[in-house]
Amino acid sequence: MVRGEFSSRVRVLFNIINKISDTLATLTVIGIFIVVIWQITGRLIGQPAPWTEELTRYIFIWMIFLGIGIGFRKAESARVTVFLKYFPKLFKNFSLYIYTLGTLLFFTYMLVAGVGLIQQQANMNETSTVLSFPMWLIGLSIPVSAIVGMLNLFQSLIYDRDLL
Amino acid sequence: MSIFLLIMFFVLMLVGMPIAISLGISVVLTILLFTEVPFSIVIQSMYSSMNSFIMVAVPLFILAGIIMDEGKIAERIFAFARSLVGWLTGGLGHVNILASLIFSGMAGSSVADIASTGRITINAMTRNNYPLQYAASLTLVSSMLATIIPPSILMVIAASIAGVSISAALVGGLVPGLIVALFLMFYNYFYCKKNNIGIHQKFQVGTLGKEFLKAFPALMAPVILLGGILSGFFTPTEAAAIAVLYTLLISIFVYKGLRFKQLPSIFFRTASLTGTILFIAVTAKPASWIFEYDGLPTRIATSISGISESPIIILLILFVFLIVVGMFMDATAAIFILVPILMPTVLLVGIDPVFFVIFMVLLLSFGLITPPIGVCLYAVCNITKLKIEEVTKGVIPLILVTLGILLIFVFVPQLITVPLNWFGF
Amino acid sequence: DAESGGDGTGDSDNGDSKVTFNLSTPDPDSSSITVAAKEFAEVVSEKSGGTIQINVHANGTLYGADPSAGIRQLGEGSIDMLVLSTSLYANFKPEFSAISIPYLFDDSDQFFSFLNGEPGDKLIESISDLGIKGLGYWTRDFRQITNSRNPIYEPEDLRGLRLRVPNNPLWVEFFKGTGAVTTPMDFGEVYNAMQLGTIDGQENPVDVALATKFYEVNDYLTISNHMADGWIVGINDDKFNSLSSEQQQILLDATKELQSWKWDYDQGQFQTTVDTLVSEGMEVNELTPEQQQLFVEVSMEAYPKFKELIKNDEFFAEVLEFVGKSE
Ligand code: NA
Numbered sequence: 001m002v003r004g005e006f007s008s009r010v011r012v013l014f015n016i017i018n019k020i021s022d023t024l025a026t027l028t029v030i031g032i033f034i035v036v037i038w039q040i041t042g043r044l045i046g047q048p049a050p051w052t053e054e055l056t057r058y059i060f061i062w063m064i065f066l067g068i069g070i071g072f073r074k075a076e077s078a079r080v081t082v083f084l085k086y087f088p089k090l091f092k093n094f095s096l097y098i099y100t101l102g103t104l105l106f107f108t109y110m111l112v113a114g115v116g117l118i119q120q121q122a123n124m125n126e127t128s129t130v131l132s133f134p135m136w137l138i139g140l141s142i143p144v145s146a147i148v149g150m151l152n153l154f155q156s157l158i159y160d161r162d163l164l
Numbered sequence: 165m166s167i168f169l170l171i172m173f174f175v176l177m178l179v180g181m182p183i184a185i186s187l188g189i190s191v192v193l194t195i196l197l198f199t200e201v202p203f204s205i206v207i208q209s210m211y212s213s214m215n216s217f218i219m220v221a222v223p224l225f226i227l228a229g230i231i232m233d234e235g236k237i238a239e240r241i242f243a244f245a246r247s248l249v250g251w252l253t254g255g256l257g258h259v260n261i262l263a264s265l266i267f268s269g270m271a272g273s274s275v276a277d278i279a280s281t282g283r284i285t286i287n288a289m290t291r292n293n294y295p296l297q298y299a300a301s302l303t304l305v306s307s308m309l310a311t312i313i314p315p316s317i318l319m320v321i322a323a324s325i326a327g328v329s330i331s332a333a334l335v336g337g338l339v340p341g342l343i344v345a346l347f348l349m350f351y352n353y354f355y356c357k358k359n360n361i362g363i364h365q366k367f368q369v370g371t372l373g374k375e376f377l378k379a380f381p382a383l384m385a386p387v388i389l390l391g392g393i394l395s396g397f398f399t400p401t402e403a404a405a406i407a408v409l410y411t412l413l414i415s416i417f418v419y420k421g422l423r424f425k426q427l428p429s430i431f432f433r434t435a436s437l438t439g440t441i442l443f444i445a446v447t448a449k450p451a452s453w454i455f456e457y458d459g460l461p462t463r464i465a466t467s468i469s470g471i472s473e474s475p476i477i478i479l480l481i482l483f484v485f486l487i488v489v490g491m492f493m494d495a496t497a498a499i500f501i502l503v504p505i506l507m508p509t510v511l512l513v514g515i516d517p518v519f520f521v522i523f524m525v526l527l528l529s530f531g532l533i534t535p536p537i538g539v540c541l542y543a544v545c546n547i548t549k550l551k552i553e554e555v556t557k558g559v560i561p562l563i564l565v566t567l568g569i570l571l572i573f574v575f576v577p578q579l580i581t582v583p584l585n586w587f588g589f
Numbered sequence: 590d591a592e593s594g595g596d597g598t599g600d601s602d603n604g605d606s607k608v609t610f611n612l613s614t615p616d617p618d619s620s621s622i623t624v625a626a627k628e629f630a631e632v633v634s635e636k637s638g639g640t641i642q643i644n645v646h647a648n649g650t651l652y653g654a655d656p657s658a659g660i661r662q663l664g665e666g667s668i669d670m671l672v673l674s675t676s677l678y679a680n681f682k683p684e685f686s687a688i689s690i691p692y693l694f695d696d697s698d699q700f701f702s703f704l705n706g707e708p709g710d711k712l713i714e715s716i717s718d719l720g721i722k723g724l725g726y727w728t729r730d731f732r733q734i735t736n737s738r739n740p741i742y743e744p745e746d747l748r749g750l751r752l753r754v755p756n757n758p759l760w761v762e763f764f765k766g767t768g769a770v771t772t773p774m775d776f777g778e779v780y781n782a783m784q785l786g787t788i789d790g791q792e793n794p795v796d797v798a799l800a801t802k803f804y805e806v807n808d809y810l811t812i813s814n815h816m817a818d819g820w821i822v823g824i825n826d827d828k829f830n831s832l833s834s835e836q837q838q839i840l841l842d843a844t845k846e847l848q849s850w851k852w853d854y855d856q857g858q859f860q861t862t863v864d865t866l867v868s869e870g871m872e873v874n875e876l877t878p879e880q881q882q883l884f885v886e887v888s889m890e891a892y893p894k895f896k897e898l899i900k901n902d903e904f905f906a907e908v909l910e911f912v913g914k915s916e
C-alpha cells in the first residue's frame with residue numbers, strides 16, 4: 001500500500017520531468033525551423049539578420065543534447081544486440097548490467113566534466129559573437145543532458161525493461 | 165593507443181552497450197591511460213562536435229521525412245508510380261523501386277523510405293501474390309536510393325567532415341542513384357518473368373493522368389529542392405528547411421493528411437531521433453581527436469599509398485574495406501571516424517575528394533541493408549515480421565547484384581565525375 | 590607511443606629538461622600561418638639546443654576547428670600552444686575587437702607600433718586570466734574584397750551586393766554602412782554559394798581567395814585593406830611556467846623574431862598571389878587614397894557601435910588616441 005503510493009508518486013515525478021524535457025526539445029525543433037527560414041527570407045529580401053546562423057547552431061546544440069538524454073527512455077540509442085542471442089542466458093543478464101553500468105558511468109562523466117565546462121565558460125566570460133549572451137547557457141546543455149539521460153535510463157529499467 | 169581505443173570500442177559494442185556510449189567510454193579510458201592530457205578534452209570535443217550550422221540539415225531532413233510519412237505523401241507517390249509502371253512485367257516490383265526513387269528526391273534517409281513507401285508497397289505486393297520475402301528484399305535494396313539520391317543525410321555529414329562542397333556531393337549522388345535504380349528494375353523484370361510472378365495490369369492513360377495530377381505537388385518537391393540549390397536561392401542546409409516548409413504545406417493544405425495538433429509530437433520525435441542518431445557523432449569526435457593526436461591518419465596514408473600508386477588498386481582496397489566496415493558498423497559512426505582517417509590517403513594518391521565522399525556514402529549505404537548490422541534490415545523485419553535470417557536468405561541474390569553495380573564505380577569513376585561537370589561542379 | 594604533453598622527458602647539457610609541445614594552427618599546411626609556425630618550431634629547437642620540441646598540427650584538428658574550443662583547451666592545457674586570430678579572442682575579451690575596427694590604422698607601421706606598444710601589451714596581458722600566456726603577436730595580411738558583380742571603387746559600389754562576412758558585428762556594422770547585404774555563412778559553403786549565385790562575394794586576405802579557388806567564381810578583386818588582424822602566439826600558462834627562465838626567454842625571442850619574418854614572407858606572398866589571381870582572370874583594382882577615405886568615413890560612422898562592442902570605453906578612447914582618430 002505505502003509502497004504503491006510511493007511508486008505512483010515516483011511516476012508522477014517522472015512524468016513532470018519528462019514533460020519539461022520534452023517540451024524544451026519540441027521548442028528547439030520549432031526554433032531551428034523558424035530561424036533558418038528567417039535566414040533564407042532575410043537574405044532574399046535584402047534584410048539579412050546577422051544572428052540567425054549563430055542562434056541556429058546554439059539551439060541545435062541544445063536539441064542534440066536533450067535528444068541524447070531523452071533517447072534512453074525507450075532504450076532507443078543504437079546498439080548491437082544480434083550477437084547477444086548467441087550468448088548463453090547467464091550472459092544476457094550480465095549484458096544488462098554492463099548496459100546500465102556503462103551508460104551510468106558515461107553520463108556521470110558528462111555531468112562532472114560538463115559542470116567543469118560551464119564553470120570554465122563562466123570564469124572565462126565567454127560570450128557569443130553576435131548576440132553577446134554568456135556561452136555557459138549553451139554549455140549547460142551537457143550536464144542537463146546527463147541528468148535527463150540518467151533519469152530516463154532509470155525509467156527504462158523500471159517501466160520498459162523488456163526493451164533492454 | 166588508437167588500437168586500444170578501437171578494440172575496446174568493438175568489445176563494448178558487441179556486448180550490447182549503446183554504440184555511442186561504447187565509443188565514449190573507450191575514448192575517456194584511452195585519454196586516461198595513454199596521455200597526460202586533461203580528460204576534459206573529451207567534453208570539449210563532444211561539445212564542439214555539434215557547433216556546426218551544416219549539421220542542422222540532419223534534424224530538418226528527419227523532420228521532413230516524418231511529415232511526409234504522416235502526411236500521406238507516400239500514398240500519392242505509390243499510386244502515381246503504380247499507374248506509370250504497374251503494367252510492366254513484375255509491375256509492383258517496379259512500382260516498389262520507382263516509388264523509392266521518387267521518395268528519395270524528397271527524403272534524406274533510407275529508414276524513412278522503408279517506413280513509408282516500403283510499408284505500402286510490401287502490402288500491395290503480397291496482396292498481389294508476390295512472395296513476401298521478395299517484396300521485403302526489393303524494399304530493402306531499393307531503400308538505398310534514399311541515401312544516394314539528393315537530399316541525403318549521410319552525404320551532408322560526409323561532405324561536411326571531409327570539407328568538400330556539400331552541393332557537389334549531394335548533386336553527385338543523382339546519377340549513381342539512377343544507375344542503381346535502373347539495374348534493380350532490370351533484375352526485377354527478369355526475376356518476375358522467369359518465376360512468373362505478378363498479376364498483369366492494364367495501362368490506362370486516364371488513370372496515369374489523374375494520379376499524376378494528384379501526385380504533382382509531391383513530385384515538385386525534388387524539383388524545388390535541387391532547383392533551389394542549383395540556382396542559388398538557398399544553400400544545402402537551408403534547403404532542408406525549405407523541404408520541411410514545403411512538405412508541411414502540402415500535407416496540411418493539399419493532401420490534408422496532417423493536422424496542426426499532430427505537429428508538437430512530430431517536432432518532439434525529431435529532436436529525440438536526431439539526438440539518438442547524432443549521439444554517435446558526438447562521441448566519435450573525441451575519438452578522431454585521439455587518432456589525430458596519435459598520428460594515425462598519416463600512418464595509414466603512408467602504408468596504403470605504399471601498397472600501390474594506382475588509384476584503381478587503392479579504390480579496390482577501399483571498396484572491400486568500406487563494404488566490410490559498413491556491414492559491421494553504424495554508417496554515421498563510420499563516417500565520423502573514417503573520413504578524417506582516410507582523407508590524407510585519398511589526397512595523397514590523387515583521388516578526387518568529392519568523388520571519394522560520394523563513393524564512400526554509396527558503399528556505406530550498402531551496409532545499411534546487409535546483415536548483421538543494418539538499420540534498414542531491422543526496419544524491414546519490423547514491418548514484415550520476418551526474422552533477420554529469413555530476410556537475409558531472400559535478399560542475398562539482390563545483394564550480390566547490388567555489389568556488382570557498386571563495383572562498376574571503381575572502374576568507371578567517370579559515371580560520377582562527368583555528370584558533376586555537367587552540373588558545373 | 591603518445592606524444593608527451595609537455596612533461597619533462599630527459600635532461601640536456603645545460604640542465605634544462607627536454608619538453609615536447611603540440612602547437613595548433615587553424616589553416617592548412619601551405620598557409621602562411623602554418624609555414625610560419627613550422628619556421629618558429631625550427632628556430633625554437635635551434636635556440637634551445639633541442640630541449641624544446643614543437644610539433645605543429647595544422648587545420649585546427651586538435652580543437653575540432655572550433656576556435657572558442659581551441660582557446661578553452663589552451664587554457665586548460667589539452668593544447669600546449671595555439672596560434673589564433675586576435676579577433677577570435679574577442680568572445681572572451683571584447684577589447685580585442687579594437688584591432689579589427691575597419692580602417693583603424695593609417696598604415697602597417699602604425700599597426701605594428703600598436704601591437705608592439707602599450708595597447709597591444711594591455712591586450713595580451715589580459716588573456717593571462719584565461720590561463721594563457723601570450724608570447725607575442727604576428728601580423729596577418731589585411732583583408733580584401735572579391736565579388737562577381739562589379740569592381741569596387743567607392744562604398745556605393747557595394748550597395749545591394751550579397752557579401753559573406755564572418756559572423757561578427759564588426760563586419761556586419763561596417764558593411765551595413767556601405768549598403769552591402771551581409772550574410773553570415775559557414776565558410777565551407779561559400780565557394781558553392783558564390784558559384785550558384787546565393788551570394789556575390791566575400792572578403793578575406795588574398796591568399797584565401799587563391800587557396801579556395803574563389804577566382805573561379807569571382808571576377809573582381811579589390812585591394813581595399815579594410816581590416817587588420819593579428820595572430821596571438823599563445824601557450825598554456827602552466828606549461829610556460831614549468832620552463833626554465835632561459836627557455837621562456839627563447840620562446841619570447843623566437844616569437845618576436847618570427848614577427849618580422851612572417852611580415853616579410855607575407856609581403857612576398859602577397860604580390861605573387863595577386864599576380865596569380867590576375868593570371869587566373871581576375872580584374873584587380875587598388876583603392877586610391879581618396880577612394881579609401883570614403884570607406885574610412887563609413888567606418889567612423891559606426892564607431893558608436895564598435896565602442897559598444899568593445900565594452901570598455903576607456904580602452905576605446907585610448908586606442909583612438911593612439912591612432913590619432915576621434916569619435
Ligand atoms: Na534522398
Ligand code: NA
Pocket residue numbers: 260261263264281282285302303304306307
Ligand atoms: Na522501395
